[in-house]
Amino acid sequence: MPLEIFVQVLLSGVLLGGIYALVAFGLSLVYGVAHILNIAHGTLLAVSGVVASLIYLATGWHPLLIIPLMVAPVFLFGYVFHALLLRPLAHRGKHDETIGTVLITTGALIMLSDLTGFAAGTTQRNIPVGSGVFEFGEVIVPTAQVWILAGILALTIVLQLYLKHAWFGRAVRAVTQDSLGATICGVNGPRARALTFAAGSGLVAVAGVLYAIVYPVDPYMGFSLTVRAFTIIVVGGIGNLPGAMIAGVMLGVAESFTAFLWAPKWAPALSVILLLVILVLFPRGFSSWKRA
Amino acid sequence: MSLLKVEALQVAHGPLQALWNVDIDIRAGEKVGLLGANGAGKSTTLGAVVGYYPALAGAVHIAGEDVTRMATPDRLARGVALVPEGRRLFTEMTVRENLEMGAYLREPRRKLAETLEQVFTLFPILKEKAGQAAGALSGGQQQMVAIGRAIMSRPRLLLLDEPFIGVAPIIVGDVMRALGEIAAQGVTIVLVEQNTHRALDFVERAYVIENGRTVLEGSRDDLIGNAAFGSKFLGLD
Secondary structure, three states: OOHHHHHHHHHHHHHHHHHHHHHHHHHHHHHHHHOOOOOOHHHHHHHHHHHHHHHHHHHOOOHHHHHHHHHHHHHHHHHHHHHHHHHHHHHOOHHHHHHHHHHHHHHHHHHHHHHHHHHHOOOOEOOOOOOOEEEEOOEEEEHHHHHHHHHHHHHHHHHHHHHHHOHHHHHHHHHHHOHHHHHOOOOOHHHHHHHHHHHHHHHHHHHHHHHHHHOOEOOOOHHHHHHHHHHHHHHHOOOOHHHHHHHHHHHHHHHHHHHHHOOHHHHHHHHHHHHHHHHHHOOOOHHHHHHO | OEEEEEEEEEEEEOOEEEEEEEEEEEEOOOEEEEEOOOOOOHHHHHHHHOOOOOOOEEEEEEOOEEOOOOOHHHHHOOOEEEEOOOOOOOOOOEHHHHHHHOOOOHHHHHOHHHHHHHHHHHOHHHHHOOOOEHHHOOHHHHHHHHHHHHHOOOOOEEEEEOOOOOOOHHHHHHHHHHHHHHHHOOOEEEEEOOOHHHHHHHOOEEEEEEOOEEEEEEEHHHHHHOHHHHHHHOOOO
């Protein structure tokens, strides 16, 4: 493979992986704090991507303007969804709660996909922003992709700093590490869980807009993203953002090369294979050997 | 006036009732023990005081105020702090972050720097280990972090649940001395302890809990002189 092709495939893999990591962040934080396996998480990306594409089609606004427009309602949706459907399950036993959250979020996946398909059609859409290209010698990269990559990196750093230093960010980590310990420090557990669920939803809306700029979106594509995000958090460690970023980029690069060298249809299988291989080599994910 | 008053308290864990009738009355400045066998309901009593376990019946008053229906953060804001069984530290956070989490509520947050210095004076080793992950510390040092975290909220009532479990014997004395200093600064202390001898070295007065009921109360000397108590808890004939 010529070097410039190699670099291009690599870069598009890094970009894809960065978006996967954004999807995984929300899932990871929500699982860590609230023990909710949100099966509909990727579907929120799909719906956000479709709606953002329609807004772009109708108005031609810059995606940077569409992002906050999407985040606010999806954040609110996440908050209300958690308050009405998931929070009541916390009063049940642990077993009921786990099964209940999976059933409810699976139902949400089906309804969100079908409602979006019904209202907006099932065709693939995207946000076709005009973009120049950066040329590094023989390597040609659309500028939009470079900005998206920079944006994902900045967002990751801001999130990580927030979790490390802000009081609420620390409270989220505290609830993840020891819920009772956090409660006796005065952390309002239910509120932390609700806000984290809402923030995780808002984050996936950001990922949805970015995704639609680079790849086509449709209402039914969400579940395969959720599976990838699961793989990433198992490999990268629950609540571990740098770990999720590393795992996400690995997965994105692996998929990118698979699609280029063999065929795109093999790419989705990779997340499952990668999961198996890494769990055999590092049974507790990256977080275990990072700490060791 | 009593600082902590628990009246006819009943608590259930799911279908299992753990407390049937617990009565406790503690004045400000006292050092009081809660004694009893494993599973008698001592930890549940402390959990119910901070609101971690809801009361089925009965009442909890803090400084004369009925807090029975209050959420945990509101009770903590009234000056209660708990050092829980098993420490419950944030093991992947640093020692400093753990201590700072203790000052999470609004009032203690304002005095964070000052209180942190007090905790470091009380446990100098924690200042040396401030940047290390709490999970990497020895049992005794982790217990110091747990006590320090509770102190960070500047409590007037400190509840300690089995603080000497997993603490090396040579460190027990250090922790005991630190608790004495905390008490000397006017903090009221309630100590749950299985080792009755050790508890009676520290407290002035104690309650005995059996099967979820307070069955005996008395000063240290009363209890040591009580024949039934002596044979059951002190190994005296």
